[in-house]
Amino acid sequence: MRVRPCQAALVSAIALNLLLLFCAWRNPGAPAPLCRSPRAVPGVTVILRDFEDFESDLAGTARSFAALPVPVLVVAETPPYPPVPLPAGVALLRLHPDAAEPPPRLEMNIHTRHVALVPDGARAAPGLLERMRNALEAAGDAARLVAAPVGSKPVRCLELHVEPREWTARFSSLAAPPRTCGAVEGAAVLLLRTRDLLALPFPLARPVPTALFIQAALRRWRLLVMPAAFPAARRAPVSPHGRWKAENLAVNRRRRLMRDLGIKREVLADGSERWYGCGKETARCFGTVHAQTPQYLLAGRWTPPCCLRALRETTRHVVAALEAAGVRYWLEGGSLLGAVRLGDIIPWDYDVDLGIYREDVGKCRWLAAAATAPVEDAEGFLWEKATEGDFYRVHYSRSNRLHVDLWPFYARGAVMTKDTWLGHPQDVEFPERFLVPRVPVPFAGVTAMAPNNARAFLELKFGAGAIEKPEYPNPAVKRLEGAAEGVSPPPRGQ
Structure with a gap:
C-alpha cells in the first residue's frame, strides 16, 4: 500500500507525541536517555549568577557579552527586582520552582560545550573566552578550570585542601607562581566544561567562586590562571546602605554554602579562621549519641571542629575551677588516651571524662550546688547532676550541651571504685596507687x-x-579504618 505524505506526517507526529509522553512518564524529574537535550555544540555560554538585585551592573554585563555574540544566561532564584532590561536574546533561568510551571532545568538551558561564570561588572574582551577555552583543552588532565582576572588587579593564586573528615577547608599562599592552583583570590571569570559544571551537586551555589573551588578540590581538579584580563566597568560607588545589604547577604550566603558543603571551619591564607558550626547560643552539631557512636562517625567524619573547640574551652574552665577549689581530679578513659597520644582530645571523641575524689565534691561550690539543681556559673557554663547516675556534667552552655563528665571515685581499701557503672569496657575499678601521686600532662591547651x-x-x-x-x-x-595496622590519627590544633 502506498503511504501518502500526509499520512507519513501524521504517523510521525503521533510517534513524537508518544515518545514525549514516555519520557514524561518514565522520570518526571530527569530526562530519559531518549529525551536528553541535543549534543553540546562548540562555543561558550556565559552565566551571570553573582549579582545583587540592588545597585548591580547586570544589564551592562549582559549587554557586553551578548554583543560578542555568545549565549548569555542570567540565573537567579527569582526575576531581578527592580526589573532589569535584559538585552534581546539573553535568557533568564529562575531557580526557585513555581508550582504552576515545569521545574527549572539548568542542563536544558546550556547547549555549548563550555561555560563561563562571569562576575557582575565584567566587560567582554574579544577572543579571550576562546583563548581560555583553548587553554583548558590544551591542559588535558592538568586543569579542569581556567580563570582570568577582571579589572587591573591580578588575581592571587592559592592552594586549597578540603578535609571532609575534619569539616575543614584550608587555603594557603604559594611561594612561587605555579602552573596551576586550587583557588584564586580576586574577581575573575571562571571557565570550565559544561559536563563538569553539571556533574557538581551545587553547580550554581553562591558565592560561585568559593562553591566551585571547594567542589573542585574535593575532586582534585586544578585551576589554570590566564595572564590576560577582562575589563571592569566604571561604576558609581555603592551607597552605604547598599554596602551594608551586600555584606550581610554575603555572610549569610557563605554560611549557607558551607552548611551545604559540610564545611564548619575555613582556615584562610593569612592564618585567620571562619567558623560555621555551633556556639554558646546554639545547639551542638550532633544529636543524642547511641551505642557510643555519634552520627558523624557513621557518615565517615570526625567530631566537628567547633565541637572540639567548645570541649577544649569547657575542659580548661572545669580544670581551673577544680584546681582553684582543691578538688583532686585526673583524666579518665578516652580523654587520657587523647592526652597520651596527642596532648589533645581524640579527634572523634564527643565528650571529656575526668575522675574526681568523691570526698572533694563539697570543696567546689558549683559541684555542691549542682547536687540539688542545675546551676549556671558566671561564664555561662552549666553544672548539673547527671540523670543517669551518681556523676556530674559541666555543659558548654544551656543551649549547647557539649560537656565534661566528672566521675566521683572513692577508695575501698586500696582500690578506687564508684557507684555508677554504665557498662563501657573501660569502666572498671583500679588500684589507688595510680593516683599517688598524680602527674601533670598537656591536654586540650x-x-x-x-x-x-x-x-x-x-x-x-x-x-x-x-x-x-x-x-x-x-x-x-x-571500626576505624586502618585501626588494625595501628594507624594513629594526626595531631589536632588547639
Missing part, C-alpha cells in the same frame, strides 16, 4: 592531672596496646 603510669592505667582499662592501636568507641558498630 592546658596542663591537667593524670595517673602516674598512664600506659599501665590505660591497658588496664582498654587492654594491651591501647595507646598504639586507636579505635572508635564501639567497634561493633563502626
Whole structure:
C-alpha cells in the first residue's frame, strides 16, 4: 500500500507525541536517555549568577557579552527586582520552582560545550573566552578550570585542601607562581566544561567562586590562571546602605554554602579562621549519641571542629575551677588516651571524662550546688547532676550541651571504685596507687592531672596496646579504618 505524505506526517507526529509522553512518564524529574537535550555544540555560554538585585551592573554585563555574540544566561532564584532590561536574546533561568510551571532545568538551558561564570561588572574582551577555552583543552588532565582576572588587579593564586573528615577547608599562599592552583583570590571569570559544571551537586551555589573551588578540590581538579584580563566597568560607588545589604547577604550566603558543603571551619591564607558550626547560643552539631557512636562517625567524619573547640574551652574552665577549689581530679578513659597520644582530645571523641575524689565534691561550690539543681556559673557554663547516675556534667552552655563528665571515685581499701557503672569496657575499678601521686600532662591547651603510669592505667582499662592501636568507641558498630595496622590519627590544633 502506498503511504501518502500526509499520512507519513501524521504517523510521525503521533510517534513524537508518544515518545514525549514516555519520557514524561518514565522520570518526571530527569530526562530519559531518549529525551536528553541535543549534543553540546562548540562555543561558550556565559552565566551571570553573582549579582545583587540592588545597585548591580547586570544589564551592562549582559549587554557586553551578548554583543560578542555568545549565549548569555542570567540565573537567579527569582526575576531581578527592580526589573532589569535584559538585552534581546539573553535568557533568564529562575531557580526557585513555581508550582504552576515545569521545574527549572539548568542542563536544558546550556547547549555549548563550555561555560563561563562571569562576575557582575565584567566587560567582554574579544577572543579571550576562546583563548581560555583553548587553554583548558590544551591542559588535558592538568586543569579542569581556567580563570582570568577582571579589572587591573591580578588575581592571587592559592592552594586549597578540603578535609571532609575534619569539616575543614584550608587555603594557603604559594611561594612561587605555579602552573596551576586550587583557588584564586580576586574577581575573575571562571571557565570550565559544561559536563563538569553539571556533574557538581551545587553547580550554581553562591558565592560561585568559593562553591566551585571547594567542589573542585574535593575532586582534585586544578585551576589554570590566564595572564590576560577582562575589563571592569566604571561604576558609581555603592551607597552605604547598599554596602551594608551586600555584606550581610554575603555572610549569610557563605554560611549557607558551607552548611551545604559540610564545611564548619575555613582556615584562610593569612592564618585567620571562619567558623560555621555551633556556639554558646546554639545547639551542638550532633544529636543524642547511641551505642557510643555519634552520627558523624557513621557518615565517615570526625567530631566537628567547633565541637572540639567548645570541649577544649569547657575542659580548661572545669580544670581551673577544680584546681582553684582543691578538688583532686585526673583524666579518665578516652580523654587520657587523647592526652597520651596527642596532648589533645581524640579527634572523634564527643565528650571529656575526668575522675574526681568523691570526698572533694563539697570543696567546689558549683559541684555542691549542682547536687540539688542545675546551676549556671558566671561564664555561662552549666553544672548539673547527671540523670543517669551518681556523676556530674559541666555543659558548654544551656543551649549547647557539649560537656565534661566528672566521675566521683572513692577508695575501698586500696582500690578506687564508684557507684555508677554504665557498662563501657573501660569502666572498671583500679588500684589507688595510680593516683599517688598524680602527674601533670598537656591536654586540650592546658596542663591537667593524670595517673602516674598512664600506659599501665590505660591497658588496664582498654587492654594491651591501647595507646598504639586507636579505635572508635564501639567497634561493633563502626571500626576505624586502618585501626588494625595501628594507624594513629594526626595531631589536632588547639
